[in-house]
Amino acid sequence: MRKFIFAIMLLQFSTQLAAENESTAQLEEQAKHLSSQLAMQLKARLKNAIETGGPAHAITACNVSAPQIAEELSKGGWEVGRTSLKLRNPANNPDEWERSTLLEFEQQLASGTPAANLHTSAVEADEGVTRYRFMKAIPVGGVCMACHGEAISEDVQSALAEKYPQDAATDYKPGDLRGAFTITKILSEDR
Numbered sequence: 001m002r003k004f005i006f007a008i009m010l011l012q013f014s015t016q017l018a019a020e021n022e023s024t025a026q027l028e029e030q031a032k033h034l035s036s037q038l039a040m041q042l043k044a045r046l047k048n049a050i051e052t053g054g055p056a057h058a059i060t061a062c063n064v065s066a067p068q069i070a071e072e073l074s075k076g077g078w079e080v081g082r083t084s085l086k087l088r089n090p091a092n093n094p095d096e097w098e099r100s101t102l103l104e105f106e107q108q109l110a111s112g113t114p115a116a117n118l119h120t121s122a123v124e125a126d127e128g129v130t131r132y133r134f135m136k137a138i139p140v141g142g143v144c145m146a147c148h149g150e151a152i153s154e155d156v157q158s159a160l161a162e163k164y165p166q167d168a169a170t171d172y173k174p175g176d177l178r179g180a181f182t183i184t185k186i187l188s189e190d191r
C-alpha cells in the first residue's frame, strides 16, 4: 500500500514538473517574441529617423521613441526593455541579475559563442514575488557606429551631450556586445 501511495505521489510530482517545464518553455517563447518585436520596431524607427534627418536628428527621435516602444510592448504583465554595462540612458540601468548576465554574455562572446545564441532565462523569487526573467544579447552592427562607435560626428556628439550628459555608450566596435533585451513577467505575488 505504501509503495502504491508513493508511486501516486511520484506521478503527481512528475506531472507537476512537466507542467512547469512546459509553461517555462511557453514563457521563453513569448519573451523571445517580445524581444524580436522590440528589436524590429526600434530598427524601423531608427532607419526612418536617419533617412529623414540624419543621425543627429535620430538621437532626438530615439530619445522619445525607444522608451515609448518599450512601454507599448509592456502589456499583459510583461515588462520589456534594454540594458547595458555602458549606458546612454541612465534609466536603463541593469539590476544585479542583469549585470551578471551581461558579464556572462561578454565572456561567452569572447570565447566564441555567436551573439545570436546568447540568451538566458531564470525564475526568481524575491520578497514574495516570483518572476520569470529573460535576456537576449544585442551585438553592435555597422549601423550603430554613427551613434555608438569610436568616430562620432560633431553634430551627433553635441546632440548626445545635450540629451545624455552622462553618456558612456560610445567607443564600440562592430561585433562588440552593446547590451541586452531584458524581459520580465511577474508569475505570482503573495502579499
Ligand code: HEC
Binding pocket: 046, 050, 055, 056, 058, 059, 060, 062, 063, 064, 066, 067, 082, 083, 084, 086, 087, 088, 089, 090, 092, 138, 139, 140, 141, 143, 144, 145, 146, 147, 148, 169, 178, 179, 180
Ligand atoms: C541615431 C543614433 C543611434 C544609432 C544609429 C543607434 N543608437 Fe542605440 N541609442 C541611441 C540613443 C539616443 C539611445 C538612448 C535611448 C533612450 O533614451 O532610451 C540609445 C540606446 C541604446 C541602448 C539601450 C542602453 C543604453 O545605453 O541606454 C541599446 C542597447 C542600443 N542603443 C543599441 C543600439 C544598437 C545595437 C544599434 C545599432 C543597430 C544602435 N543602438 C544604433 C542612439 C542610437
